[in-house]
Amino acid sequence: MPSIWRDPVVATFVDPDNRELLAVNNPAYLPRVGENVRLKGRPFVVERVRLAGGVAIEGQFEPPQLGQLSLEDQVFVTAFVRCHGSIKEMERIFGVSYPTIKSRLNRISQLLDFVETDPAPSRADVIDRLRRGEIDAQQALQELEGHA
Numbered sequence: 326m327p328s329i330w331r332d333p334v335v336a337t338f339v340d341p342d343n344r345e346l347l348a349v350n351n352p353a354y355l356p357r358v359g360e361n362v363r364l365k366g367r368p369f370v371v372e373r374v375r376l377a378g379g380v381a382i383e384g385q386f387e388p389p390q391l392g393q394l395s396l397e398d399q400v401f402v403t404a405f406v407r408c409h410g411s412i413k414e415m416e417r418i419f420g421v422s423y424p425t426i427k428s429r430l431n432r433i434s435q436l437l438d439f440v441e442t443d444p445a446p447s448r449a450d451v452i453d454r455l456r457r458g459e460i461d462a463q464q465a466l467q468e469l470e471g472h473a
Contacts, residue, residue: 390437398433405430445471 371386391399401419408414415426446454446468455465 394433394436398429398436401429402433 371388373381373383374386375381387393391402394402404418405415408418412423412426416423419426448469451460451465451468454460455462460468
């Protein structure tokens with residue numbers, strides 16, 4: 326760790342085993358969001374975040390999934406979103422074929438955890454809805470079996 330006699334550390338990046346990877350003394354040298362999310366080829370954990378106005382939050386925070394992608398993959402995902410998912414438009418922008426775009430999307434999707442946006446209702450929720458008369462017994466059985 327840096328000496329207390331040097332400039333104060335703005336950010337220190339550590340690996341999951343708490344070994345220091347990089348200390349940054351000047352905010353101008355901090356990576357922008359998505360840059361250098363793997364330092365020395367290893368994942369890092371953010372331990373302190375300083376908000377505008379001087380408020381600091383300490384703990385152990387992982388960058389969000391999209392922030393853990395390489396800069397090139399972040400640019401690709403951003404372009405995909407801005408094209409509203411049009412692979413034809415992506416072909417035009419990047420000058421590559423449909424299979425190349427699909428291959429890269431598939432590779433990137435493997436790096437991201439799936440977020441369930443419509444989880445199955447809990448057993449208690451199904452029973453409560455049945456008691457309130459919102460669903461009949463057949464619908465309740467289907468939901469409890471995971472068929473709804």
